[in-house]
Amino acid sequence: MKRHLLTLAAFLLAVVAALPSATATASDVFPDVALQGKISPEQRQYLGVPDGDIRLSDINADFVFVEVFSMYCPICQHDAPGVNDMFARVLASAEADKIRFVGIAAGNTPFEVAFYRKKFGVQFPLFEDPDYTAHKAVGNVGTPAYYLVDLRDRRRAILVFHEGEIKDKDAFLKNVLGLVGK
Amino acid sequence: MRRALLFSLPVLGLLAWGLLASGALAAHMETFDPGRLKPTDSTLKVKVGDAAPDFTLPAISGGTVTLSDYRGKKNVVLSFVPAAWTPVCSDQWPGYNLALDMFHGLDAEVIGISEDNIPSQAMWVKAMHGLDFPVLSDFWPHGKVAGALGILRSDGMAERAIVIIDKKGIIRYLDVHDINSRPDLGGIIHELEKLAE
Numbered sequence A: 001m002k003r004h005l006l007t008l009a010a011f012l013l014a015v016v017a018a019l020p021s022a023t024a025t026a027s028d029v030f031p032d033v034a035l036q037g038k039i040s041p042e043q044r045q046y047l048g049v050p051d052g053d054i055r056l057s058d059i060n061a062d063f064v065f066v067e068v069f070s071m072y073c074p075i076c077q078h079d080a081p082g083v084n085d086m087f088a089r090v091l092a093s094a095e096a097d098k099i100r101f102v103g104i105a106a107g108n109t110p111f112e113v114a115f116y117r118k119k120f121g122v123q124f125p126l127f128e129d130p131d132y133t134a135h136k137a138v139g140n141v142g143t144p145a146y147y148l149v150d151l152r153d154r155r156r157a158i159l160v161f162h163e164g165e166i167k168d169k170d171a172f173l174k175n176v177l178g179l180v181g182k
Numbered sequence B: 001m002r003r004a005l006l007f008s009l010p011v012l013g014l015l016a017w018g019l020l021a022s023g024a025l026a027a028h029m030e031t032f033d034p035g036r037l038k039p040t041d042s043t044l045k046v047k048v049g050d051a052a053p054d055f056t057l058p059a060i061s062g063g064t065v066t067l068s069d070y071r072g073k074k075n076v077v078l079s080f081v082p083a084a085w086t087p088v089c090s091d092q093w094p095g096y097n098l099a100l101d102m103f104h105g106l107d108a109e110v111i112g113i114s115e116d117n118i119p120s121q122a123m124w125v126k127a128m129h130g131l132d133f134p135v136l137s138d139f140w141p142h143g144k145v146a147g148a149l150g151i152l153r154s155d156g157m158a159e160r161a162i163v164i165i166d167k168k169g170i171i172r173y174l175d176v177h178d179i180n181s182r183p184d185l186g187g188i189i190h191e192l193e194k195l196a197e
Helices: A002-018 A041-047 A074-091 A110-120 A133-137 A169-181 B002-027 B093-098 B100-105 B118-127 B144-149 B185-196
Strands: A063-069 A099-106 A126-129 A145-150 A157-163 B056-058 B064-066 B075-080 B108-114 B135-137 B160-165 B171-177
Touching: A041 A099, A063 A074, A063 A169, A074 A099, A074 A110, A074 A169, A074 B093, A099 A110, A099 A133, A110 A126, A110 B093, A110 B185, A126 A133, A145 A169, A157 A169, B056 B135, B075 B093, B075 B185, B093 B100, B093 B108, B100 B108, B100 B185, B118 B135, B160 B185, B171 B185
Parallel strands: A063 A099, A099 A126, B075 B108, B108 B135
Antiparallel strands: A063 A145, A145 A157, B056 B064, B075 B160, B160 B171
């Protein structure tokens, strides 16, 4: 009987482990938020956007990976090196031309965004959202929140949504690159 | 055996739920949302240029912290927050913690104070993944320090306030902030830079 119980326990634990860590958003379309803040000419080139005000839909790529974060959020701070690593691995992948990374700093001022960028050496463009306009538009999600948005048909369909720490970044990135490579 | 298996199912189910629940707790800190509050609800009793009233308060790390011990050594940034386990407060001190090098580079120490008691503060700070600056309890006699500064609200919470005290013990900056929002880190750093000039 002990063997059956152990098998049953193992089965239940496997079920728990296999449950998805992400939940779907209320909306499956990412809002066409304004991306506020100064970015470098190189970052503009990376996003394929002209000088001046830009919106998410202006990004010239098939997919955009969006991180909604806050300088103040301890999980975002903890996740920052891992997100940098994902960015570097995407750049080095076969899908590098198809996907662009952006960060939206919920409730953060230009000073706070600049500090976070410098503290963690973030290379991809980070945008400020001091009055939470973009954060409200995406449904006041907990930070960090991560999205893979499909821009191919300009509908901005959300293909991936994950709220909170990404515990298995290898699996998460594999899923993202798999969707981008389809 | 079937009875034993049936009996074990709920137990194993609880085990599985427990694993899920603890994972969720680690990833998302649950907070109590007090809703929108009256922006300020107190009358300052001090002003810029005054000597800061001295105090000694218990710290979550054990022992006590006395403000005048910093005199001649460090500028002090007192960060008063209204209540543990509330959303804006939980999203304020981890940012100051990340920027501690910047504060220290400007010869300043951050001290966090709330009107909560030590056990509540300690578990809250733990849930915020820890803080490397002193967190002090102004719980008893309730609100004595906040009251002396004139930043104790009528409900017993402190205002969300920043008080910068220079090395001579003089108040150089006061920001009794809208309790519903977080002061900009840049503004605090800018005030410390002015002290360094």
